Each structure stands twice: as structure tokens, then as C-alpha cells.
Amino acid sequence: MKTFALAGNPNSGKTTLFNALTGSTAHVGNWPGVTVDKREGVYRGGAENVKIIDLPGIYSLSPYTPEEVISRNYIVGEQPDGIINIVDATNLERNLYLTTQLLETDVPVIIALNMMDEVEKAGDKIDAATLENALGVPVVEISALRGKGIKRLMDRAVAMGKERKGSTVLQAVLERQIQTACAYYAEEDVKSPLFHALKLLERDELELARKGAREALERAAAGEDLEAVIADERYKYICGNLCGAKIKKSDDGALTKSYRIDRVLTHRVWAIPIFALVMFLIFHLTFSENLLYLNGFTDSMGWMPSLVDLGLAAEEDGAIVYNNFGVELLSVIYDGAVFSPGVMLTNFLNVFLNHITDGVLTLMERGGAAEWSTGLVGDGILGGIFAVLGFLPQILTLFLLFSILEDTGYMARIAFVLDRLFRRFGLSGRAFLPMVMGFGCSIPATINTRTLADDRERTATIRVIPFFSCGAKLPILTACGGALCALAGMNNVEAITFGMYVLGVCAAVVCVLLMRNTSMRGETPPFIMELPAYHMPGFRNLLLHLWDKAKHFIKKAFTVIFASTVIVWLFSHLDWGWHYLADDKMNESILASLGMLIQPVFTPLGFGAQLGEFGWVFAVAAITGLIAKENVIATFGTLAGCVAALGGNIGGIDVNEVIGAIDGAADVTAMVSATGITGAGILAFIAFNMTTIPCFAACATARAELAKGKFKWTLLFWLAASAVISSAVYTVGEWWWTLFIWLAASAAVTALIVLRNTGKFDVFKAFHRRRK
């Protein structure tokens, strides 16, 4: 099978073309640098199948960022059968700069002139034949988004010869120098000698590391600074010989569409309020149970009737019973207030899941199944998995809204707007994307930090990514938030959720500041970034993206979470002698004794020894969360049945409410009333789960991405950060005056760091001196 590599500028439509070629669901975003690792797919549309490698987007083949190194090593080192160089026709000049470098390798090149439809829409014209003659390689017009011209592109690509001799547009200007450098590489016996020769003349770090390279450069360049000359000549050649193919109708100075949009979105005054509003809307649309504020801002102001008030439903034994299925469907969108789309979808899925659970349990009871088996299926398996699955709609809604921001190009503007702020913390605005991606999932976010050029900035960013609460942690926020609301009689789950997200972001900011001033000190990395043109998000791409996320989540629910809930259920229903225990004997189980063992550790955090008899459930939930964060609520879902069975014995908990609902919030409410945990304790529990060691998969990714030896410190950092943050949340929530102690402590730490960094007084050194 032939192998072709896709290479091109970031944001030139490379990943869209990759999707169109391979039918894959790779992630596409309107942000320079979304693809950060190479991916493979197979094109099956032609006479023979062709393997396609999607390389990270690059502006040049200089080793400026890790992604450029990946692309360069692949192209020059592995020599694919050909390079499909995707060129954004709306931005010919800068895109062809990379092309001039690709042509210097010995690999066959074909140019895919993308976004031709946009060029024509603007009234401009590009003559592909002229371009083809000037470059000496095939040029094919395509539209990756609409799938036009792709067959022709691949047919011509496959028909290309196997061999091509590198050629350079710099031949006329630097003939002597190139010849001398080439002579050096002829002895070195490398592939694509012309490419290496020109990189050497550019004083490329990777080439200079070669033995004898410095002397060869001296012979060729004679001390002259060729770096500027080469870049300049490449652009001169492009302007002089290639851009003639483009006939422009519109004047450059005219206000382009993107520029007009930016007059508002990156406005000096309005940019920040608009950004804040956009963020608020995203959370409101996803989490609000009072979408239009028709019902006032709090429960007490409410005047709209609930379904029970309307007589359409009745409260029986604490559970809501609807008059008919129609009313049940109505409750999906309205019950005392109009819900947000995210909540509506969640409710709809929960109605569906409720009926499945009921159906399965009724069938099992009719079939005469044993008590333990209905318990295992109802509480253990369905209770656990559905408690998590029920949050899928909200996760997807949040994800969809963030994807739209990314695809339209607004995210890149946010980096532009916030860069100054980020610099205060020693990061560049570029670090914003991986952090925001962290709201979706830490794994792609961690991989995406490769777009950051500076190692120390990368390490600091990777460490705080888990603080940007990911989709899997969302159930913890909403379920615990919901329980807290039920406890306090509020209806502002979204405020708690939003507040917790903000706490995570603040924690990240503080930790970055701390690291950049102590262990990760270094200069603020440069910020030179393209602001891509705004465009409408591709509907198909958005859906593919969502489907990918949903698939991943469902798969996880039925594998890792399934296994964990079964194990949790078994251990909570078996004693050390492997005897089955009924639900109300939970406290004699293996799980209980293990939980009680670690329970005291969490005492300063508010969910340890002070919770008494059943307090160990919180400790167990936090530990199972290390496998996958969804497990935290799944564990509660599994154990809720047991707590309900104990109903009569403990803190006034309503048995029917817990059995009737599969909602995660009800499960947590059961835990709350069983243990008597305080509001501050719940908040501290959320904070702990948000900031502690992330799931196994995220840890493995962080380990792979971090420099050697940094991972163990990162683990320690996560443990320390979560312990400090959640004990602060707990103590301040419980005894408000402890706030002053925390403030004083942070002031002292800040003072010590400032004194040390200004060279006035170093505690560590002073300590060492005294010991000597």
C-alpha cells in the first residue's frame, strides 16, 4: 500500500481533508495547531487503497515547536511515497512558503489547492495551471469541506512517479553557497541532501548539531547571515512568480468579513464583557433549570406552578407520580420553570433510563430471581452505569458549544484578548486552548500542550489541566451540587456548578503562578500567532466530533465503569468470609472495612472521621474515582440502594425517594443524610475530586508528555494541591474566621517567594546555613 503524508499550514483544512479522505472522525477546530500528533487512515475511494498520514499543521520545517519536529522527522526521515501539500487558496502567499521548503526534499509532492470556493465567492481567481507550471509539481483544486475534487487529487497523487529530485527557488540567488553545503552533505550520505543543505544555511539547530556542520557552514556562508536572506528570497519568489496566478478583485485595505466581526468581538472595551457573557451563556444553556428566568432568580421568588401544583402529578411517598406518560414527557421541559436545552436532554434520557430499570427489575421479580441478583442488577449495574450515563447529554451539550467556539475561530481571539492576563501568570495566550480543552477531557488537552514552545510552560500547563473540570467530573459537580441544593432548599445548581468551575480555574491560576515563580521559573515564551478567518462551523464536522465523544463515553460506561460498579457492589455485599450480606448489613462488608481504614485521612478535608459510621462511602468514592472520575457518582449510585435499605436506622432518609430515582443527585442526597456531612464537607469533597490526581488514562498521558523524572513530582503536586484546596474550602465553609488564617498563610508564602526571587532573603539557604 502506498503511503501519502498530508502536510500544510495550521488551519488550512488539513484535518477536514483527512476526514474526507478516510471517513475518520478526527477532531477539527478553527485554531492553529489542533492536530498535534500524526494520525493514520486509509483512502478507499480509488483503484488501490492508499494509507494517509495526517501530520500536525506547520508554517515551516524549522524545529520551532515539537509539532514541527514531528512533521519534519516524518517527511525527511521516513520518506513517504508522496506529500499531499494542502494549500489554503485564500492565503496563498504564506501557505506557499512551506511549499517552497517541501519542494527541497526528494519526496514527490502534489498540491491540493483548498478553499477554492471561498476564493471564488470573494470574486477572485487562481489559475491552477499557471501555478503547476511555475512549481513543477501537480496542482489540483479541491474543496475539502464539500468533498469536491478529492477523487481527482488522489488519482493524480497515485499516478505520480516514485522519484523526484529536490529543487529550490533559491538556486539563482545562492548558487555558490548551496553548492558548497551540498558538497558537505554528499559525504554525509543523507536522504534529501538539498533540503539539509538549505537548513544548514539557515543555521538550523538540528543541522548544526551534526559533526563538521559548523565548519561546512563557515565554508559556504563565510560568516554571512543567510537566515534573513533565505526567508526573504522565498517570499520574494512567491510574490514574483506564483502569486501572479491569483487575480484579485477586492482591495486588501477593504474591510474583510473577519475584520468587521473583530471590530466587535475584540473591541477594546467590549471584548472582555462579551467573553464573560459567552462563557455564562454556555453554562446557562447547559445546566440551568430556569432558562428564561421567568420564575425569578431563586426558588423563593417562584410564581410559576409546578406540575404537582397544576394537578398533573401527585407526590406519593416522596416520589413524583405523573398522571400519564404525556405529563411525564412535559416534565422533561417544564416543571415550575423552563429548563435549559442541556437539562431537557438529560431529563429525557433519564425518563428513558428509568423505564428500562423499572422494566428489567419487574421482569426479574416476575421470573422469580433471587434477592441478591435483583440487587446486583438494579443497584450494582444499572444504578451505577445509569447514574453516569444520565449526564451524557449535558457533557455533549457543553462539548458542542465549546466546539462551535473553536470551529468559528473565536477561541483564537480569546487567546489574543487574554494574552496580557496570561502573561501575568507567566504563560502565553496559547496556553488557553489546552486549558479550555481540559473542560472536555484532560487527555487531548495534555497532548495539545505540544503547541507550546517552552518546556517549563508546558510542564506547568500539564499540571494544572486537571483543574479544568473535565466532562467526567461534571456528574460529581451536578450530583453533589444538586444534593446541596436539596439540602439547603435552593434551586441554583448551575450557580454551584459554575462556582466550582471558577474555583478550579482560580486554583489553576494560583498554582501556575506558584510554579512559574519557584520550580518552573523561566522567561515568558513568545506569542506570535495567526488569527484565522472566521467561518461557519461545518455541520458534519461538528456531528462527527460529538459522535466521537459520545462513543468514547458510552464505551467507557460499559467497560471500565461497569467493571468498577460490579466490584464495588460485590465488595459491599460480601464480608471477609465471602458470605453474602443483605443491603442493610453494608457496614460489615469488605468495602466498609477498607473504607474505614482510609477514612481518617480525609478528616481535615471534611469527609473523614467526623462523618461517623457511614462516612467511609466518601473515601471509597474518591478512591474509585482514580480509575475513572465517573466512578465517584457511580459508586454512590451502587451504594444508594444499601443506604436506602438502612432507611429506618439513619438520619431521616426517605427510602422511596432513593429507590425511585436513578438521578445521581438523589444518590448523593442519600449519602448526605446517612452520614450527616455538612455543606462545607460536600463542597470540599467536590473540590478534592476536581483537583486531585486525575483518572488513570490522564495520568498515563501526562507521564508520556512530561519530560523524564517530572511525573512523580506532578503526582505529588496533585495530591498536595487537592489536600490544601479542599481543606481550605472545608474549614472556611465551616468556620468563616479561618479565612483569615488562610489569607495570612498565603501572604506569608507570597512574601517568602518574592523575597527569594528578588534575592533579598532565601529561607531555604538560611535554613541550610543554620544546620551547618
Next chain:
Amino acid sequence: MIKLLSEFTAGERGKISKVTGEGRVRRRLFDMGVTPGAELIMRKKAPFGDPIEITLRGYELTLRKTEAACVEVEVL
């Protein structure tokens, strides 16, 4: 008249005459098309006054003032 790109005000046009600075920043500027001879328009400053946005070679580029100070531009 020649001045540094970092001293440009919104709406000013210019032609790059020289790129100073060193190493990676300079390399990056070249790769993004900031080379002598290129014409540019200073578009705007970000809300906090930094970074700046310029139009160059038909696209929008953003860079900080510290990096813009490496670019000498002839005002047109």
C-alpha cells in the same frame, strides 16, 4: 520615516525594513511572513493594550509588543 512596529498606532501602514532580535523569535517571525519588504497594516491593540494585531501577506497575525519591537518598519 522608520519606527518600531511596537510604536505603531491602529490604522497605520508600513513596509518592513529590518527584523532584529535573535534565535527562535526571529526565526518564527520569518516563518510567519514578517520579512523585510513585506507591507503591513497595524489593526488594533488587545483590550489590555498588548498584544497587537496586524494584517500582513493577506492574513491576520497577532504578536506581543516585545516581539514587535524586533521589527523596524518604514511608515507609508
